[in-house]
Amino acid sequence: MDLSDVRRHHLSVVLEHLVCSGPRSRAAIAQETGLTKATVSTLITDLLDRGLVQELDTPTAGRVGRPATDVGAAGHSVGALGLEIDVDEVAACVVDLTGTVRTVHRHTAGNRDVTARTVIHRLRDATQRAMADAAHMGIDCIGATLALPGLVDPNEPTLFVAPNLHWFDADLRSLATQLRLPEHFPITMDNEANLGALAELRHGAGQQFDSFVFVSAAGGLGAGIVLDGRLLRGAHGFAGELGHVVVDPSGKPCACGARGCLETLLHSDVNPDELARHLADALRTVVHLIDPEAVVLGGSLAAFGDEFALAVADHLHADTLGARWHPCAVRRSTLGADAALVGAATAALDRIISDPTIVPTRALAH
Amino acid sequence: MDLSDVRRHHLSVVLEHLVCSGPRSRAAIAQETGLTKATVSTLITDLLDRGLVQELDTPTAGRVGRPATDVGAAGHSVGALGLEIDVDEVAACVVDLTGTVRTVHRHTAGNRDVTARTVIHRLRDATQRAMADAAHMGIDCIGATLALPGLVDPNEPTLFVAPNLHWFDADLRSLATQLRLPEHFPITMDNEANLGALAELRHGAGQQFDSFVFVSAAGGLGAGIVLDGRLLRGAHGFAGELGHVVVDPSGKPCACGARGCLETLLHSDVNPDELARHLADALRTVVHLIDPEAVVLGGSLAAFGDEFALAVADHLHADTLGARWHPCAVRRSTLGADAALVGAATAALDRIISDPTIVPTRALAH
């Protein structure tokens, strides 16, 4: 039936609106989504039945007319698992639908040159703890996403290459069982920069932009590209390899085969001024190709402070073709080191948002 | 009503399928789109009433069962106007829904350093002729798109900068009246590389790819980026400025302010081998950032022949991170110099495809 597709779509629209734009009244939702008050009403009762939204005790704003009862995404019933493997740590967290991080377990460990099996074993501990916490809080985890520092195909559970981990062609099909998650537990994986961008889009500096580029400097250098509120993953999930934009063709050889990749400069000793210029050089290319509204500096780049962001912006605007009319904003990440991890959980939560009917309705007799 | 939106959407899906994938039977459409035979039947009769599709005399393939009557996009009733202003010519064409170019009027003229008014005057002649031809053939033009060699905002009728025309901030709001087109005639404009990419997507080398980058070398150097079958225009319509990817930071200064842009190398005397290497350098960056399935070489680059494309592919694959698993294909354009012009008409036709109900139904008394 295509009729139920319509309903599914509308449920998704309403839920996404509440998750992204915050709690509001049914009347406001109707106005903002273009749906009828009547339709929104039935949609909300449906979402209430599924435990995805909840009515809030609104502080009655002394306005004329019947006071509204706001509804917002529910934080008490469902959530998702965010997982991360990085060069020097593993981590697991649980985030609920309101975007609140309910529990985090980080475990410092040198993962470079260690077999995937060992690292996943380390991740299992954190995962089990996070799942136990979720169960304790009565939160039902509907899926997980794993953030990895390398090339990942979201469609196939294979990590192609993670230069900084020294991993190649790791097969991650049995990940769910290796982590001792329930059978058929939905688990996906993605590049850490992509997931960081998703986190910024929903909860951070990207909220005010429709399209932006999130620069993730954690170990390697990657970028997550958001266009029209959606992640650009590329045909094979390889998009956003900002670290391999060539800045200096006569520079040092890079692991990728080329010379003078931006990433080679990051590893060598450069002062912030120099780094800002090189980064701006690479970002200029990005802006010329993608034309985003903004660049969000994440990871260690955010730690450099506002002057650094301003320096990058200055260098960037100087020689960019369209900057005269629409200069690309440069902002610092507001999520810090948690961006990729929170983004992983957010990605898993997106399964609910894009199809709320996967959560069963608790047929409330009445 | 949202119910009629569903219908509109389905009409659009069916029409797009016919335009993009060619004529076929109702049964085939049903199977391929996932709609029911019954639904497709009513959708097709609707599209027939609007004159957007037509039944074809199928050469009866001696297969068992009742023979199918194929329906295909109609070439007799509606079309769109494609316009182009380039450095050394203006052009107008009419393309019908089947993608057939019904008439072309090209007019060679040096447009550099000439006022916009004068150039538009030149374009008016070609436009008038094309429109007259269309009227003669009984084709109703439902809109026009103008291809321009510069930065254009598709939402606002302003050309920001066309370096090769030496135009800056040209206001093109009164374009329809200056071309003596009917009042309220829908006219849009876009970058020539974007439109070339659209043409390749629908009628050329891009048909077999979901996402690819079309490189347009006509005067300047631009790229049209297609992702998931849709044009990536960027937040302000500035995306795809491949010519300003820096290939050699110590190179010649470019009009954009930077040094060693790819475009500066194109103008100077380089042999094809050198050009292939520089182009591959720039494309490597594109592949790292966007991860397309293929690159389509257009304009004068297509004229270099297959060896050139192979050379580019070799250089490109050598140092690209993901090439080992998913090498990016390199193809030559199949449309030649007409790509942008045909693409302009195609863009205008897209108005019908995305909403077939804008064409009135000729209530056929039955």
Added chain:
DNA sequence: CCCCTTTAGTTCGGATACTGTACTAACTCG
């Protein structure tokens, strides 16, 4: 203090588009 106005949210009838099944149409094969 009562009633009018305003805004929020629900109920109900009506319209519409999709689905599945059953049907007719048109052709091939034996």
Added chain:
DNA sequence: CGAGTTAGTACAGTATCCGAACTAAAGGGG
């Protein structure tokens, strides 16, 4: 020439959305 096969249509059933009317709950004015 009939059985089998595939194309396309007709029709009843169902689910959804919309609009209008309705109830609910507050403020404000006389």
